[in-house]
Structure formats: structure tokens, C-alpha cells
Amino acid sequence: MTLKLYCFGESGHSYKAALALELARLDWEPVFVDFFAGETRAAAYRETVNEMGEAPVLVDAGGLRLSQSGVIQQVVTELSGRFGGETPDEAREVLRWVLWDNHKLSSIAGMVRFQMNFLPEEKRDPAVIAFLQGRLQAALQILESHLAGRDWIVGRGPTNADLTCAGYLYYPEPFGFDRQAHPAIHDWLGRLSQLPGWKHPYDLMTPAHPEVRKIYQKEAVSK
């Protein structure tokens, strides 16, 4: 059974799902979503892929479609037994961090990175960027404090808590995250990137923005 993941390189939410699939060694393939050409906003996408107009979306061989990276991560855990935590208490902690990340970290990181890099320059608003930066730095500080003296966010090994919180933190475009200013996060990202099968977002999924494709010399096709 080959799982298909609708995704594109710049989407940290897609990366969380793609990285879980890849690290768990599941049989999957990316389906390129042409985000910057408006594909997710088009009626066809909303009607046939995802009513929420989002990527990622996972489709299994039976045609079941699932969106929200946290749900896809949970499916990866069900299929592979990986990344769900070792006990029911750990599973609950994992869900807590997945929700926190979607609520406070990745959601804000995604918005501010878009504002600072992908929105046309004349539409960027310094007040909005400053507001989002304030929220982002507060969230990063909570993660930094939690990781100080710990290898992984929950328990003794990597879980979906790590995969979700790292979703936007490997991207090269500037969005207000400085690894050097967050030594515990820096070390943890290093540990995560040494897991067998780890790949950088732009090696796992095709970038959708023409400029990003040019810089990283990627073709606009599914692998």
C-alpha cells in the first residue's frame, strides 16, 4: 500500500507529516501541491482534496483522505508503532505538545515566515511581523526551557512531539529563529537530524516557490 502525501517543500506542516512517514520507513510518495500558484485555494482542491484548503493531506490506497499534520502523525504511529510515546501518560504528553505546537509555535512560525519571505514585499506589514515575532519568541522560549537538560521533548526517544515542534525550525529562510540564541533547541535539532532516514525539508519535498526551487536547484515535480 503506497500512501500519498499532498505536500510542498515550504510547508512546515507538510514536513512534519513527511518526516514522520520517512523516519518510520513507510511506503509513501509525495504529490506536489503548487501552493504559490493558488492550488490549495482553488475550488477543485477544496472539493476533491481538502475542504480546509490545506496541505498536507494523506491519501491511503483505499482513498481515505486525512488532513492536519497531527492526525497524519497519529496514523503513522498506528501503522508503524513509532513516535507515539512508550506509555499512555507519554501518549497524552505527546498530544499535548502536538496541540501546543499547532496552537503556539508552528502556526505562528508559518505565518511570520510567509510574511517575511513569500508575501510580495509591498504587502508585508512591519506591525504584523513584529506582533508575530513577539508570539514566536515566547513560544521558542518555552521550548528552550523545556529542552534544557533533556534529549527529547517526551520520554527517552523521539516522538511526534519532536517531529511537530521541529516542523519549521530547519528552514533556511529568515523568520526570526536563531539557533545560536537557543542552545538547547540547537542541540536537539542536531540530534533529530542524525536519526536514520532524516532529510531536510527541501530534500524530502519539492519546493513550490520558483525562487526557492532556483536556489536549491529542484524541479517542480513529485519525486
Add this chain to the structure above:
Amino acid sequence: MTLKLYCFGESGHSYKAALALELARLDWEPVFVDFFAGETRAAAYRETVNEMGEAPVLVDAGGLRLSQSGVIQQVVTELSGRFGGETPDEAREVLRWVLWDNHKLSSIAGMVRFQMNFLPEEKRDPAVIAFLQGRLQAALQILESHLAGRDWIVGRGPTNADLTCAGYLYYPEPFGFDRQAHPAIHDWLGRLSQLPGWKHPYDLMTPAHPEVRKIYQKEAVSK
């Protein structure tokens, strides 16, 4: 076993958890969090209640502490058998909407309501409010489309998907949500409010803002 919920009236995230506890008829009591006096930002709260500095937090008789409303809702489902969906597929759909809400709806509604009502006027920024309004209206439109022709978000009855998405939508303070402009959401909020045990946020939890307490004639104590 009495469950304790750290919460305050203005917190829609607290409301999602409190409403689930109340509708499920679990034995629980609120612990008032003096949010506007800075309680959640203080070191004592971060160290003894919640490192994320958030409300709500659920504490059980054994001292187990859980934060993030989506986790607390899941515990309510485990304890009561309510609101989790009827099948594994429905359970996954419920989680999808819980994540979507935390990511796209309640997170934005919470920020823009704070900006428009509780932030000192001299600190409010029209550009930030306009940005958040744009995100809020897009999320409301997705919910409105989904609810057209349906009674509940997932399956045949109320689930955590409904309780999470409704988290901010009963509040009286203006934040850009107009029930009349969203007829399917309006009808669904009406259905939800007719469930046995339903209470308005300010009847379920004590407001923390002095002005709100004055308007609704509430005392600053736990019930």
C-alpha cells in the same frame, strides 16, 4: 474524585475544557486563575501549574496535571465515553477538527478578541487587528461551509469537534464574529446551547477582567 480545572471566564480555551467536563456530568470544580493580574506569567504558575504558562490545566485527585484543552477533552472522553465520535474514523475526524480549531480558529479568535477588548487601547494596533481578522474570517468561512446541511461537525451527535470550535463563539465582546452573517454556525451554536447542562462561559467560569466581572455581576472567586 473531584477534578480541578485551572481556568478563567474570558478564556475560550478554558471554556472548551470546562464545557466538556460539565456536559459529561463529571465531578469537577474550577480553580480561578487571575489572568489579567499576570498569574499565568508568574514563575510560581510556570513551576507548579504549567510550564507553558497557559490555562486551562486539569488536575486529578492523584495530582496528574494536563494542559491543552484538546488533551483535557480527550481525558473527558476517556472518563465519560462522551464526545469522542462513534467509530475510529469519527475519532480521527474529531481530532482533525480539534487540531484545525487550535491551529486556525480558536487561536486566531483568542488573539484578536484580546487585541480588540483586553489590551490597553494605546497598545492596540489596527494593522495587527486587520491581519488577524482576515485569518479569522477565512476560518469561519470553512466552518460555515462545513456546517451547511449538517447538525454536528462530525457524525450524528455533538463531539469534541463541536466543543472546540465553539470555544470563542458565545462571547459577547466584539471580535469580528457576527452570528447573523454565518447562518449555519448560528443554528449550530443554538443546537449546542440546548444540550442538557450547557452553560454560557461566564456562568461556568469566573471572569478575570474587572470590567467583565462588573458587567456580568460576578465575584472573583471560584464557584
